[in-house]
Amino acid sequence: MVSVSVSASAKEPVFDVHVHLREGEASLHEYQADVAASGVELDGLAAMWFGGPHQALHGELDKVRTGNDAIIALAAKQPQLLPVATVHPYDGQAALYELTRVAGRGVKVLKIHPHTQKFDADDPRVLMLVRHAGAQGMTVLMDNANILPGDSERLFNLAIQAPKTKFIFAHIGAMNFRFWNMLALARTADDFFADNIYFDISATVVLVADSPIEPEFVWTLRNVGIDHVLLGSDYPQLGIGKAVDALERLDLTDEEKAKVRSGNARRLFGR
Template sequence: MKILTLLAAVLLAPQVAIAQPVFDSHVHLWDGDKSIGEYEAQVKGAGLTITGFGGMWFGGPENQALAGNPASIRAHNDALLALAKRHPTMVPIATVHPYDAAAALDELQRVAGLGVKMLKIHPHTQRFDPADPRVLALVRRAGELGVVVVMDNANIVPGGDSEKLFNLALSAPKTKFVFAHLGGLNFRFWNILKMARTAEGLFGDNIYFDISATVTLAADAPIEEEFIWTLRNVGIDHVLIGSDYPQFSLKQTLDALDKLDITPAEKAKIRHENARALLGLKP
């Protein structure tokens, strides 16, 4: 009887949730150490544990990553690398401006030599055209150096940007890209990848996405089924989680992901496994 009572107590006891590993691929560090401290406090306060995060410096109220400032960009990249040394869970995401041409290529070469694995460039914030030949030269060189190129894809500019990003990635098949926000509310465009990958001589397996911001809008919304359909068409293996901190919190983002009607295995890939494979991170 005592054994049965003990067994029943175990079965009826509240189940303790097992923390799932998370890599947050999209964190803005506008104020250096202060931003990291606030971010980590927010994550801890939400009861979350992260295996790492991708931190970038440019953007925010005063964007200093515009063309014509290569010395300033270099200094900010150095500050970012110094932050990463002080915060081992941080993967530094450097930047350059494509219109700085040779100076941008030199800075890319330099930061890659210092161990940088990711480069973020932002057509809207940095005011450049993704179809410009200087952009193609830069991203091709990034691919040669093994650097993943992250580009904004929120489609907040007139005419959108998905088509240009798609053709840029096709023109640089040896470069891996992460298009942030999965096209925003124009995410449906990216279902073209399912067809593109069947065309002889046409690629698309070098295109990845983070679903920062967009997932918080799609979860529990009329567009959720189409959003999930898109995730599966672009390939769950090609999707990363990102918070877009400080605009959104990691908790908001993970809560939204949990609401999506996809399998636990698919969620695990998005939370951590895909970033680990793409960036060569430790398990």
């Protein structure tokens, strides 16, 4: 193991790709205080306005537009903040219009959550939405905590059908992270996999660091490709300090850790 006290990667700044700012600017100030207390140097954050009690549900178009506009306005005042918008796939054409509107205002990330927004990832409306996001140059962030059996498989199938869209699957499947080792084989099949899947390891990395399954987790990160792994906190549930500390305890090289901390996110988001 590489000691946190001597690891060169520990000096690298961090791009937090998974932040919930449920109360807007007030939540941002609380987040920034938490970052300062942790001693982490922040390179940027991808922040969404919804999550927890504030879910973007089917038919709530006015609420969705208001929330999206609020996070865009906050990002205009905070250069480190990358705004994350949402829509509900079941709103059909209205969701596509809203996606086009926010993309026109510079939003580069769409977040949708099958379980909290109560939609089926296999629904054709979801495929239509994520393809449209890709056409707008947006990356699609989706929950992958594997709450129900088959979640990872559904997300993989979705990504295969939308090869021109880049996806970030949050939490890398949680305790089902082993499934994603199959990407090493998918890459060997001609004209099958577009290599368009990225992962944030928020929450899961905190659970597996120093655990009996840590070697399997590190093996998985290398199989999915270190260049496709991102770091997130899932704030306010967990702070970025815990994520960084857990990453430093993984048996990865300093170069690999530096990519996960911020290098991969900067490249993906063009920062």
